[in-house]
Amino acid sequence: MMLLHKCDRCTQEADHHIEKADKKVLHLCWDCYNAYLCERLGLDVAKYAHPKTITVNRQRFKVKMEIYHDGVIYYAYKGKPDALQTISFTAPFEMDGKLAVEELKQRVAKLLIPTTMMEDDFLSPMGVIGVEYDEETYDDLAFVIDGERYDSEEFLDLLLNYRGSNLLYIAEPRLPSLEAQWFGNEEQLLPKTHDDDL
Numbered sequence: 760m761m762l763l764h765k766c767d768r769c770t771q772e773a774d775h776h777i778e779k780a781d782k783k784v785l786h787l788c789w790d791c792y793n794a795y796l797c798e799r800l801g802l803d804v805a806k807y808a809h810p811k812t813i814t815v816n817r818q819r820f821k822v823k824m825e826i827y828h829d830g831v832i833y834y835a836y837k838g839k840p841d842a843l844q845t846i847s848f849t850a851p852f853e854m855d856g857k858l859a860v861e862e863l864k865q866r867v868a869k870l871l872i873p874t875t876m877m878e879d880d881f882l883s884p885m886g887v888i889g890v891e892y893d894e895e896t897y898d899d900l901a902f903v904i905d906g907e908r909y910d911s912e913e914f915l916d917l918l919l920n921y922r923g924s925n926l927l928y929i930a931e932p933r934l935p936s937l938e939a940q941w942f943g944n945e946e947q948l949l950p951k952t953h954d955d956d957l
């Protein structure tokens with residue numbers, strides 16, 4: 760059973776647990792984690808502010824943002840918690856949240872809204888296949904297409920139609936499970952040059 764922690768900086772539940780050089784663990788919620796990383800990287804977190812939801816072709820998607828050591832990931836997502844449709848856009852630090860969300864909207868319109876699964880188990884020529892961790896399956900693996908979950912066997916069945924084809928792909932971060940707990944240590948998190956000020 761996971762021990763739940765309150766965020767060290769606000770009243771929310773923490774889902775990021777960062778071990779510092781002195782072995783003390785910092786417990787942070789998603790937002791405070793982003794703010795913490797921005798502080799450490801010398802960035803202004805306010806620059807990456809974004810709307811909580813966006814509407815594209817009359818469909819509503821939630822938006823989350825995650826600071827990464829080499830950029831800012833914006834996720835759009837909707838649907839069932841265990842089979843979320845998600846897409847992301849990784850923006851350089853120079854780009855603000857407003858512009859990044861415009862890019863994200865274009866990706867939603869182009870890739871996420873048109874269905875990936877066509878009739879007769881054929882895949883659209885361009886689409887999104889989420890690869891998920893699933894501890895209920897023997898290989899810890901599941902696939903998410905159009906908000907539905909498939910196990911490896913079902914997914915391989917789909918690929919039978921593609922014998923003789925190339926599947927081109929773009930790998931990008933998928934929204935982490937919203938219940939996931941994130942563990943890491945400060946050294947891995949931050950580039951060496953920023954390690955001096957704590």
Ligand SMILES: [Zn+2]
Nearest residue numbers: 766769788791
């Ligand atoms: Zn917090």
